[in-house]
Amino acid sequence: MxxxxxxxxxxxxxxxxxxxxxxxxxxxxxxxxxxxxxxxxxxxxxxxxxxxxxxxxxxDKQAVINALIDDSFQTLREKLLRVTTEDPLQRLYDAGVVYRGHAKASPGIYALLWRWHAGEASEACLAAMTELVRYGQAAGKIRRDDPHLIAWSIWSAVHGFVQFETRPEHDTPVDDDDAAYSFLLRLLIRGVRAPETVSEGTATIADTSRS
Amino acid sequence: MxxxxxxxxxxxxxxxxxxxxxxxxxxxxxxxxxxxxxxxxxxxxxxxxxxxxxxxxxxDKQAVINALIDDSFQTLREKLLRVTTEDPLQRLYDAGVVYRGHAKASPGIYALLWRWHAGEASEACLAAMTELVRYGQAAGKIRRDDPHLIAWSIWSAVHGFVQFETRPEHDTPVDDDDAAYSFLLRLLIRGVRAPETVSEGTATIADTSRS
Incomplete structure (x- = not known):
């Protein structure tokens, strides 16, 4: 001893x-x-x-792991808050890049983030993402849907990509993960862009706002 | 014995x-x-x-688990191939609903799907998703980007949502997971919709096709 x-x-x-x-x-x-x-x-x-x-x-062990998880969410939140690109859609894109970089820097920790109850640090992180959305809404660039729901959709989507990419047995079915991630971010941004920039007469299920 | x-x-x-x-x-x-x-x-x-x-x-144990994984991917592929809604964007939406239902029916298996090398059954499943995209492209409803990349983006996004939702310690930060998933699917569909239905003069990073 x-x-x-x-x-x-x-x-x-x-x-x-x-x-x-x-x-x-x-x-x-x-x-x-x-x-x-x-x-x-x-x-x-x-x-x-x-x-x-x-x-x-x-x-104990779980308390140490919980501290690691909180630390990772807090660090991610701080990184997201430092994304201050003026153009709101580019800011969203840049935040997406920051998110992926954070996960790839510590893939082992990233895999643990949602293994247990995600607490206040996770909520504060989502709040930072929601602020990115509100910034774009205030500028008229992002749809006036619930910013919390938009943020959660984007988080879910980038999480899915990053989770596929950072798992130990990495074998994503695309040649270039960087290009594929950029493609996903641009797809998501088109999906959240304010309808004012979209022509009328294209009402499909994709245009229908959440009732 | x-x-x-x-x-x-x-x-x-x-x-x-x-x-x-x-x-x-x-x-x-x-x-x-x-x-x-x-x-x-x-x-x-x-x-x-x-x-x-x-x-x-x-x-052995790993072979049994691998058989379970292959079986799950094959079943999902069969379910996706049975989605034959005529409207291509609605078909994509319906396939998204099928995907989530498949994961939620067996969350324990779903969590195992990407724990090891995802093999041919996974690729066949992605191919079925890519066919859904090609169907929409042929009808002029989905952007003429690489259908494989579009399918992978959508798969990543719905995986992220479903993975958050099906993890044992479920605590997604939204009141209504069904509504949130529908919101995500509509967001994704707006993101992949053919640019022909979008007005000109809104060139942002979100509009730029992959170079």
Missing amino acids: RTIRKTTKSQRTPTTEIRGLILDASKRIIEEDGYDAFTIRLLSEKADVSPASIYRHIG | RTIRKTTKSQRTPTTEIRGLILDASKRIIEEDGYDAFTIRLLSEKADVSPASIYRHIG
Whole structure:
């Protein structure tokens, strides 16, 4: 047992730094060894923080995973909020690119994001996406449907693509994933664009607003 | 050991029937007990087929799971091919409804579909979706982009929605999943609709065809 040495270390180290060490090592384990290999014992070794300190600063395995998930959603939210392209449809496109980049940077964490109840951090992330939609609606560029529903549709769609792409056994049936993702984003943007820019007399099921 | 009795049974039962018994019991285990609980021993009990017979007719655990996956993709393909609504955009919508129904009928199997290399059955399924797109293109209702890319975009998008919806810890942030899915399908259909029905002079990134 190395608990005594580690506890001594943790007593000298600020709480936020310990928490950072634990989360950084947790991310490495998830990406390099996989979720199934994740144990507090392995985490203790990789973070050089005692199990007792891990329990004190964050909690048990599930608490550490939950902290990773919250951290990932919060980081994604911050990245989305930094997308400030002026053109609303281009902003939506750029946000889509940011979303995919976030997932591909940590595919192991991405796979965990919805494995359990997605909490407030996930909701805050969706709220950031909804703001992107509202920005386009205020500019008259995005349809005046429920912005929350539009955001959820876009999130679902980009999630599907990214989930296919980041799964361990990657074998998407397209030659160029970058081009395919760009294609999907442009398809989605056409789907949410304000009907003012679409000619009349084309009423099909695709034009019907949600009743 | 019940091997002798079971082997006797399997010798009296046609191969296709044995295979059906094994796959039906496998589905029940995946949906009721979960993938992690799946063992050949449990399967043998639930299917009332000996382990030796399971190995002879299908193979080991992974072979049984692969057979389930292929079976699910083949069934989905057959369901999609039966969608023959005349209006091409409505046909696409109806196929989307069929896709979601297929996933929701067996969420446990659905979660397994992309856990490993998706093989020929998956490609045949995508080919059926691509045919739906080609039908709409032939009628001038769907954009003349690569039908394979359009089909893959739609598949990715509906997969994302359905994957969020069917995960064990269901907590989608919308009040009405049915309405949200209908909203997504209509969004996607607007996104793939032929540009002939869209007015000129609205060139944005969303209008730009893939170069």
